[in-house]
Amino acid sequence: MRIIAFASGKGGVGKTTIVANLGIALARQGKKVLMVDTDLAMANLSLILGMETSPITLNDVLKGDAGVWDVVYDGPEKVSIMPASLGLQDTQRLDLTKLPGIIKQVAPKYDFVLLDCPAGIGEDTLAAMASSTEVFLVVNPHSLSIADALKTKIAAQRINAKPVGLIINMYAGLKGEIPERDIISMLELPLYGVVPYDEEVRKTFYYKKIQPVILRNPDAEASKAVYVVAGKILGIEIDIKKQGGGFFAWLKRLFSR
Ligand SMILES: Nc1ncnc2c1ncn2[C@@H]1O[C@H](COP(=O)(O)OP(=O)(O)OP(=O)(O)O)[C@@H](O)[C@H]1O
Ligand SMILES: [Mg+2]
Numbered sequence: 001m002r003i004i005a006f007a008s009g010k011g012g013v014g015k016t017t018i019v020a021n022l023g024i025a026l027a028r029q030g031k032k033v034l035m036v037d038t039d040l041a042m043a044n045l046s047l048i049l050g051m052e053t054s055p056i057t058l059n060d061v062l063k064g065d066a067g068v069w070d071v072v073y074d075g076p077e078k079v080s081i082m083p084a085s086l087g088l089q090d091t092q093r094l095d096l097t098k099l100p101g102i103i104k105q106v107a108p109k110y111d112f113v114l115l116d117c118p119a120g121i122g123e124d125t126l127a128a129m130a131s132s133t134e135v136f137l138v139v140n141p142h143s144l145s146i147a148d149a150l151k152t153k154i155a156a157q158r159i160n161a162k163p164v165g166l167i168i169n170m171y172a173g174l175k176g177e178i179p180e181r182d183i184i185s186m187l188e189l190p191l192y193g194v195v196p197y198d199e200e201v202r203k204t205f206y207y208k209k210i211q212p213v214i215l216r217n218p219d220a221e222a223s224k225a226v227y228v229v230a231g232k233i234l235g236i237e238i239d240i241k242k243q244g245g246g247f248f249a250w251l252k253r254l255f256s257r
Pocket of ligand 1 (some may be wrong): 008011012013014015016017018036042117118119167168171182196197198199201202222239
């Protein structure tokens with residue numbers, strides 16, 4: 001059982017996108033996965049996964065108004081999801097000290113619990129990192145993102161959370177981007193993968209059926225990169241071609257369920 005918090009410091013670098021797609025990639029490898037939206041004020045994990053508004057959420061559990069298992073929902077590809085509230089009123093009276101206990105209670109049922117952290121290193125992010133067994137930093141190849149990730153790493157260490165790895169997202173190969181080796185040496189963490197900037201990711205919300213890129217287009221460069229990250233986390237090499245799209249690949253998956 002691994003509980004991984006995905007944090008970044010800087011907002012909008014792709015934490016939620018990585019968590020949603022990686023969770024599905026891990027589930028496709030036969031792992032039991034729970035994704036938790038710990039972004040309690042600006043929840044969007046359930047939206048990316050194309051779920052309807054959930055009647056009760058993690059916010060209710062943190063208020064003491066609901067039980068833990070009341071807020072575990074079924075997502076795509078057999079993943080479980082613990083959503084946070086989309087409402088504006090639901091951030092009051094939240095007892096964040098309860099979060100580690102909540103995660104501890106559900107985690108034994110899963111191989112992986114992925115925590116989608118908010119931006120910043122406020123109380124909510126710290127509570128999520130304190131609930132984890134390991135922290136991954138998601139960064140973009142730009143100095144501000146790297147500076148904020150470094151701050152986040154230090155904040156994690158101060159509360160005895162364990163930063164273990166790095167995912168570079170939105171790598172576009174443009175002039176001015178910080179090279180991979182420099183990012184690794186600045187953050188002093190092993191690299192688990194480089195996810196390119198890919199327009200296919202943006203198409204998540206283009207169509208009536210909202211779907212993360214890994215489901216909608218498994219052949220997209222970003223999808224393949226996420227499979228590489230999943231493989232590295234699992235310590236195996238995933239044959240990306242076998243994860244890819246095409247009618248027959250889809251049929252094979254359907255029949256192997
Ligand atoms: N590899 C990528 N290529 C292109 N667009 C991307 C990529 N990763 C994420 N995006 C887009 O960037 C935007 C921000 O992504 P996302 O919401 O996952 O970031 P975040 O770090 O969770 O943000 P926040 O800090 O607000 O929670 C989204 O529109 C998403 O579709
Ligand atoms: Mg997010």
